[in-house]
Amino acid sequence: MRTSQFPLFTLKEVPADAEIVSHRLMLRAGLIRKLASGLYTWLPWGLRVLHKVERIVREEMNRAGAVELLMPAVQPAELWKESGRWDQYGPELLRFHDRHGREFCYGPTHEEVITDLARRELRSYRQLPINFYQIQTKFRDEVRPRFGVMRAREFVMKDAYSFHLDEDSLAETYQQMYETYARIFTRLGLEFRAVQADTGAIGGRASHEFHVLAESGEDAIAFSDASDYAANVELAEALPPSGPRPAPTQPMQLVDTPGVRSIEEVSRFLGVPVERCLKTLVVRGDEGLVALVLRGDHTLNEVKAAKLPGVTAPLEMADDEEIRARLGAGVGSIGPVGLDLPLYVDHAAGHVADFVCGANVDGKHYTGVNWGRDLPEPETVDLRNVVEGDPSPDGRGRLHIVRGIEVGHIFQLGTKYSAAMKASVLDEQGRAVTMTMGCYGIGVSRIVGAAIEQHHDERGIVWPEPIAPFQVAIAPINWRKSQRVRETAERLYMALEEAGMEVILDDRDVRPGVMFADLELVGIPHRITVGDRALDRGVVEYQARREGDAIDLPLDAVVGHLRARPQR
């Protein structure tokens, strides 16, 4: 390709609304343009990258024996009503009517459609297991789209759905998909981690997420420094503290704490460390309010809390009026002593002695409170998010917390959809058996953003070789005037193309600085500079995007040199 035929749309200045580096660089490098909130056009250079990601995903899915199909993006409401998700899914599901007034949605995921297909087409256990996949555009009406293609409303996803006669078969395919995903992200040149995950809105049992590690990631993941334990912080279990609780040393006292509300204020006002201040959160439950007690330095894990019996899922915090009406005191003065609410106490909070807590009277707190003496011994549960340094739940090592971008997610669904939609096959005995399902997603367009998040420098994108829009750029200096430069560049271009490389020849008549800046911004891994100065010495210059200095190469050595480069 030539830049005259395959134009760059690079930007010197960044549109003001781009927040994170990958979004800025995708705009500046001319990979995408925004149409509306969460909706992006893929420009030619960006589309090349997207297609490369797709190709690797497709190759590895095919290698794993999955079969590709393509389902409609628009789906009839009936199927969603059958699965029960028409009512469950909420406003993220974009719904509309056709001219006959029939209800449809734009598919955010395809369990219903594939299950409908499977129940029609699959009759016998002999057809199982089977794993269907597609690469297709999804729409999720996100509350708050942001970060460019990382959280867009319309996005490209690879979704796969497997069907099985039994759990063992599902477990086998699940494991195979786990390995396939690891291979895909390795081939893409990304630093990633597979972690145990919550099943969320899709439902089902076992589940792993694949995260590209990056500071800007929206998820926190916890992993052990001494084992292969890794989990989304949403899920990571906080173990109860070991050893006995310290014995009480203080009497319980009611103290005035006028205007003191937050844990930090309480701690400062009373001179008690935050770890010895307990906070009491009030949430809505199936029958009125429920109180959750945590250590002041810990944060509530909403996923864990929502799973507690009697607590609403998803979790809803009670508002100030509700609390005041029920307890006679405001948020900020609530505590477990004498509290007339169902109470859940976090393991760590139940292990604190001589603690401070709200007194259920405005402007008053208790100090020196002790479980089992001033209030009943609590039964403790896991309520909090793990923090850096917590013991690993598998008993080996300590947890570290890093941030990640979720790019893949695999689930063992079980029969959630197949049962609701009556998808069964006949087994060896001729009995109808509800099929067991798995599903496996990869955020194809998100990967492009995630890759940039992980691979860039101050000059722009530094693509991993396998997904670079082109492998090699030829930068001819003084293209118009120097016939020698032009002829050499053309000859090189032909030779590299013939060698099977993807080459972009920058035949714009622009000054070298402009050319170099653009080629670095768009992140081409290898650059050959052709200029009279080097040609006088009988060479051209080779510059790797991720390395410092250029080296001289004789013309006939260029193809060999590029071939010898390790794929990264």
Added chain:
RNA sequence: CGGGGUAUGGCGCAGUCUGGUAGCGCACCUGCUUUGGGAGCAGGGAGUCGGGGGUUCGAAUCCCUCUACCCCGACCA
């Protein structure tokens, strides 16, 4: 959903408080010069000042209203 902010040539911004002929940088077009790190000179084109309504002799500027986009929050005890 709640809170905050922004909207002025393609992009980035000033001008708005204090009403009086719409400006700057980059980009773009033409010509000449230039060609190893985002060139120089000269000339040029391009804006319903987000939409609608109002106040006024006069509105980018003041008032009302709508829309779009962005940010923050949805752990506060």
